[in-house]
Structures are given as C-alpha cells and as structure tokens.
Amino acid sequence: MSLQVDDLTLYYQTLHGDVKALEGATFSVADGEIMGLAGESGCGKSTLANGLILLKPPMRFVHGSVRLDDEELPVWDTDRMDAFRFRRISIVPQYAMNALNPTRKIGKMTVELLRSRKVDVRSTLPELERRLDLVGLSHEVLGMYPIELSGGMKQRMVMVLSTLLDPSLLMADEITSALDVSTQKAVARMLVEFRDRRFVKSLMVITHDLSILNQIADSILIMYAGRLAEKGSTDRIINAPRHPYTRLLIASLPKVGVRHRQTRLTGIPGSPPFLLHPPVGCRFRERCPAALPECGEEPPFVEIEKGHYVACWRESGTDAEA
C-alpha cells in the first residue's frame, strides 16, 4: 500500500469562519496504481493534494492520518514534512509551466532546487540526463531559459524534475487542462510511462476531465463538495457508476457520436453548496433526484463490491438489500 489516508479533514480559515473544504477523506492508493481524482471546481480535490504535501495557512489541519509506505506523514508539520517533500512525495502543480523562474536558466534552477533539498548534485546529474533523453528533451534545455521551451517541453521538464528522486507518490494537479489535445495526449502518456518505469511508485492525477482519466487511470475517485462520493476501477466508474452524482455527471458529458437532435443530454440542476456552512447529511442531497429520508444523515463511504466504494444511502442503507 503506497498511500493510506484516514479520515483526513482540512479546513480553510477565513474571516467569516472555517470553510470545510475536505472532510473525512479515507482512501488508499496501491503500489503502481494511477488514481484519478475528479470533481468540479471547489470539490476539494486540490485541497486534498496540497494538504498532503504543503499544508500551510490559511489551510488548517483538523484531524486524520496519512501513511506513505507504512510510515506516518506529519502533514500538519511543515518543517518535518521537509524530509518527505520532493524525496518521497512530490507534486506537479497546476501552473507548473509558469512557475519556472523566467530569468534563470533551467539547469541553474535545477541545481538550486537540488541543493535546497540537500541532494548531491554531481551524483544525480547523470540520472537527470538519462531521464531527459527518455522524455525526448535534449540536454541543451539545461542551458536554456524557460521562455525558449514550448508548453509541452516545460511540462515534461517539470515532470522530470519532480520525479528525479523516485518519489513513492506523485500528484499531478490539472497538468493537462491548459494544453492542446495533442500535447495533452503526450503528457498523459508520459505519466503512464513514468509509472511503468518505476520513476514513481504511484500517481494521483487530479483533473476535472474524466475523459483523460478514462485513458490513463487505473481507478477513479470522485469528490463532491469536500467529501468523497465514489471510488472504483476506471471501468466501473465510467461504465457502471453507482453514486447518483457520478451517474448524472457522466450522463451529462457529450460524446462523439451524440447529437442534440437525437439525444438531448441534461446537466445536474442546482449548484454545489457553500462549504462555509455546508448542509447536514449528504451534501448532494438537494440536487439528488433519488434522495431518501436517510440522506439527512451523512452516508458512510462503504465498499459495495471489491475495490468499489460509494457514499450513498441507496447503496449502503437497509433498502439496498431489499
């Protein structure tokens, strides 16, 4: 088991009170697994990723535990996390491509990064060059400024950097969303290749785009309004979703071959609740066409078939068997 998250709860502090951005997240990512983390904006997926690696104000750790390779991650302690960050757990942030300092050459920036992490530069250099070859970047990029690289090249560079020390877990936060479809495909395939080559043990791919996950993920975790809604194998989630939210979401996505004149798709009426004062019980309740009286209480996230978890009373309540 590469990553094991138990009951992780993270809030954002604001002047008006705590925003309950993530509550009771319990899930695991197996060795070699590419897990997709999907949901609409504000569902807590980026909070989860940032909470695992850099938990800083206004984000606040409430409770929960995170274990990586059977070792407790002190996520609430930014200083102690230094020992894990980049070495054991790494992230490619959303705007990584723009995060490169434009006035520094790539090579210099790399060396500074390695030094700041107290990594011996000389002994890592051959491996860095080997990996550049692998992703099809010439060694000359090290002497270039970020502006000289295309979007796809920058993305590859950032990925090579963030996985240089073979972390157990790499989180990729919306890294394909700003790219053109052709580049998107290349970057997505590179993620798979990094896993196949064991540069990273397992991956968490955070995106709002389910179709990308359909292409590369082994499993998908769907979040809604700060809570986990459903987790299962990619095939089950895409083709046989059980949570009403997942069902409606997937049904609303246009597919090639579907035209509005023949099949009129529908969205999900309403909008997600505000997490400053979230409703009690199931957070999807007001938009759910299948809501039950039980939904006034929070549904547990339970395993309904092997590896397939759902937080819905219809699946786990007494009448599921009936």
Place this chain on the structure above:
Amino acid sequence: MLKLDEVSKVYKVGTFGGRALRAVQDVSFDVQDGEVVSLIGESGSGKSTIGKMILRLISTSSGVISFDGVDVSSLRGGARKEYYRKVQGVFQDPFSSFNPIFKADRVFRIVGQQFFPETAARKWDEKVESSLHAVGLNPEHVLDKFPHQLSGGQLQRFLIARALLLDIRFLVADEIISMLDASTRIDVLNLLADLKARGLSVLFITHDLSLGYYISERAVILYQGSVVEMGSTERIYDNPLHPYTRMLMASVPRLDKKWEQVESELRTRRNELSTGCVYYSRCGMAGKDGGCRTEKPALIEVESGHFVACGCCDQECP
C-alpha cells in the same frame, strides 16, 4: 447570412514591426440562417481571432466579412451599432466578462441605455425578466447580485439573455462552456441549440471535438490560421481526411473509447476508404496534389524494368 471571403489577419511583430505574424490566412466559409457552425482548432489556430473579427473587435488585414451582403468593415457609427443589434458575442471566461465591481445585471442596463433609450423603465425590466426566463434563469435569484455571487453557468446565461434583448440573429460563442463545471456546461450548450431552433445562427468556437459534434451541422477545422478541412460534421468525424484532423481525432480523450482503439480504427478505415495513393498521407513530395488523393496512381515503367506507382515521379522528382 454571414460570409467570410479570403479573410486574413496579419500582426506586425518584432521591435520595428519587421516580421509579420499571420494569425489568420485566407479563411473562407459561411454560416446560413438557423445554422450552427463549429469552428474547431487548438490554441494559436486563429479561431478566436476570427470570432473577434466578425464582432469587429479587431480589424481584418485583408478579405471581406459580409453580413446579409454588406461588408461589415464599412460600418461606422450608427450603422455599426445597428450591426451589434443583430450580431453579438459571448466569450470564454464568464468572470472576466463582468466588471467585478458592479452588479451583474448592469450588462442589461447598458444594453437598455445604448439601444433602447426610449423604452420605459418598467417595460424594460419586464423585457429583461422574460429574457432571463428564456435562458432558464429565475430573475428573483439572479438579479441584484455581484458576479462572484453567481456561478459561471449563470453568468454565461446572463450574457446570452443580454444578446436576446437585442434583435439578435447571429451569435459568436467563443469557447463559452470551456470554463464551466461539467455538471452545468451541457445545459448552456442545450440553450444554444434552442436558440438555433428559433432561427438564430451560431458560430460555435471550440477546441473540444465532442462538443462540436453534439451541436453543429457543419464544422470548420482550423490549423495555424488556415482552414484544413470543412464540411458536414458527421462526414468529418466519420471520415477525417486531413492528417491534422486525423491527428486531432486520435488525440481527443474520449469516454467511450481508449486512444489505442481510436488509433487502430482510423488506420483500418483509412485503408478501407482509400481510393487514392496508399502513401498519400505520409507522402512528403513537393509535387503531391489532389490527384493522388482520389485516384490511385498506376504503375508506370520509368526506366527499363523499373516500375513505380507514383503520380508525381514521372514528372520531376525532387
């Protein structure tokens, strides 16, 4: 109704404007009454530039854009305003489409002041409300609010409602749902389809092939400012011919198929349908022309005992 004829946009770049950047090159297509045409391309394809040229937010470098037979670049002052009565746009970023420090319904008031100064306030409010109903919004819930209090989907509907207040006949919809959340985007797309049913024409600019398929009759595929393929949406999706379109089809992540599957399908379909030279798509010959795409070149003896099946090699091989 709307017609583009050899439209180009050239930007001068470099310190002294020495180099020319061709954002759009000789693009021609038309949009008929009550038709949705998808303009599909990746970033840098010039698709948004075309939309802005139609809306006259930027000028054309050459070529003619005409609406009902009138060259739109000739419109000045009052005539231009009349053009905006009939042609409007909705843009990609709903939050940037609203001035963040004013309430969102200000966009209606501006339209009222500019186009209908004579209409009485009471009557105008009624008109706004009915137009909000038409886009599926409840006026009580959305009026008198600031943009950040509304969702992206609501804001985009606001803009469509704003266009409906005018006697609109043509709408440029530039990536209008790409920034919306998945659960609400389809409703905005359906709204466009409903407008079409009312006789409105829409130019639907997108990078997402499946959206184009869902809504439009015809599609125009752009690459680096040029049209590489256009025609009926079904035909283009079923049988993409241009290598770029094919690459695009093979790269789009789909929910129903994996990439590998699409790739192999395209490969076999290619062989089935190919009536022209088998090597056409990969051929780098300078002399390659339309001929070898549709007609298979015959095997010709070029020198004694040496045969070749190429339409260009018997002429002059580079």
Place this chain on the structure above:
Amino acid sequence: MTQQKKRREFAYFALRNNKLRIGVAIVFLFMVLALVGPWLTHYKPREFVAPGAQHPSSQFWMGTTSLGEDVFTQFVYGLRATFIVGLLGGGLGTLIGILIGFVAGYRGGMVDELLNMFTNIVLVIPSLVVLLIIAAYLEVRGFLFESLFIGFFAWPWAARAIRAQTFSLRSREFVDLARLSGMKPLRTIVTEIAPNMMSYLLLVFILQFGGAILTAATLDFIGLGPTNAVSLGLMMNNAVIWGALILGMWWWFIPPGLAITAIVGALYVTNVGLDEVFNPKLREM
C-alpha cells in the same frame, strides 16, 4: 451586501495594518498642525519679532532666525505651503498621468506610440535646467508656478504605470462587451476601466503627492523655489545662507528637515500599507 462585506473586509485589514496606521497618523498630525498652526502664533512668518538667533523658549517655541523671525511661525506656514504644493503638484501629475495613461493604454497602436514617445521625451528633459532658464526670466515665482512645474515633470512614470494597467484591463472581456453594446471609448474608459483602478490611482496619487513635496523642498533649498513665500525648503535654504550650520543654530534647520523627512517617509509607508490592504496576496493572516 457583498459590497458591504468587502468594505468591511477592507476596513478590517486597514485597521490592523501597522504601516498604514503609523503612516496615516504622522501625515494627519502634520496636516492638523498646518491647519491650526497659524492660529497658535501671534507673529507673521517674515516679521521681525525679536533679537536674532534666540534659543527655543516659552515665547519662541522653536527659537528665532538670525533675522529675528520666529521659527515656529515660519514652520507652520511652511507646512501649509508644503501641503499645498504636494496637493497641487501631485494632483496635476496624477491627472496628466491618468489622461495620457488611459488614452495610450486604451487606444493602443499609433496613438500609444506617439504618447509613449512624448512620455519618454518629458522623462529625459533635464527639468532643473529648464527651471534655471525659466528662473532667469521670471522675477517673481509663486507656489502655483512651482506646483505646475512639478506636476508637468512628474507625470511620466504615472502615465506609464497607468497605461500598463489599462492595457491589461482593456483585454478583459467586459470591455469587449461594452464595445459590443455600442459604448463610446471615453465612456468605456470612465465607466468600465477607471472604477477597477481606483485603489491603484489612489496609490499613484499618494506617491505623486510625496514626490511633489520632496521635489519642492529640493527646489526651494537650492534657491529655485518661490520668491515671495515661506516653505520648509526655503527655511532650510535661509538657514544655510545665514550660516546656521556653522553657528550651531540647530533649531532653525532641524524642524523643517525633520518634518519633510517625516511627511515623505510617512507617505511612502502609508503607500506600502495600503498596497498590502488592497492586495490580498500581500496580506498576512
């Protein structure tokens, strides 16, 4: 409602920002002194009231000059002059900067290039030389002249900054929509772009204000200031001319010097504080 909330949030951060509190307090203190000061004294600034070079005393709070004028009286009148020059000069600089910045940024293209050229020309004109030439022709120069002069030479950087801001706002879609509503350019600038830059314009004005005070003091000190009035810079100028430094008459030059430093310093601190309040990224929770 949210506007209220926003305002409340602004007030919350504004009241808790120490830089802002200190800066505003100092400027306010001097402003009050400039306003009520002339009523606290019985003398006129240029009046001979006592034998020269008196130490500060209960009668002459800041002592007297070599010419027997009351330093405190000069100081409070000088403060007034300083604030007037700051307001007029800084105001004018901001105004020209806003005009040129908005037009250049909104129009773009040829207009922008021409205005940019003009801005650069003004930027490189040695204003002191121009002032020396003007001084040679004008016998009497007042505050108004000084303020105008400072304003006319201080606007270029403001114009540049405002131009850049306008440029980025212009590409926002709500400006496009205003144009699609048939709105005229001037109205678009005034109703769509300017309101989004209010906080920025305030910062520009504060910097121009401080800059004008500093420039005025410099001009006065080197003898290019008003010929018919009192100002903090002129006090220092006189102090130097009459050898206050050598004679050890610290009460003559320390108050005006300190006041100018304090006011300008406080304005810059206010500026940094305001910047922190306006810009959520700089806020500390």
